[in-house]
Amino acid sequence: GAVVSQHPSRVICKSGTSVKIECRSLDFQATTMFWYRQFPKQSLMLMATSNEGSKATYEQGVEKDKFLINHASLTLSTLTVTSAHPEDSSFYICSAPWREGRNEQFFGPGTRLTVL
């Protein structure tokens, strides 16, 4: 099946710094990718839709200036958490639909962000 990778898998940073998380589709092209965040023992919450070649669309309540998304190619989307604070500590997961017309999505393994 299709594979989605994320890098890094874990990151610890100091409060106030910015952190970039990469999401790659390894064996297929993804014009659309999705970014989710998951707090411990909770469900996944959709943050934004990453669109190749255009601006990301953000869900209500998600600060676009806080969570910068860049979808520079058909296989790479990046999420940058700017000026991170402890409350941004979470598990960030990306996903991509395999191809048009196929509804199941492939998820990356996730990135655990800890902000000290």
Place this chain on the structure above:
Amino acid sequence: SQQGEEDPQALSIQEGENATMNCSYKTSINNLQWYRQNSGRGLVHLILIRSNEREKHSGRLRVTLDTSKKSSSLLITASRAADTASYFCATDARDYKLSFGAGTTVTVRA
């Protein structure tokens, strides 16, 4: 936004037993999907059922969908220790955006 509610929140069963979990949702959907998540890992797609389908099977998995009640169930038969994980339902209303339920944590005891 999260629209699915799942029950039970947690389930502990003996290896070989069946596990059943339920999911309810609020708005109309194109399809409903079930995913598994092992602790601290990404999600694995298990099965998708379309809004015009009522039941679907995949190996030891059986999914039902009742659109009149806006509910779905996932049955895992003959459970194994490797089935220990969290299970999430996700509804897809449009544009591949998934809205996830709260999840059911399943523990299979050897």
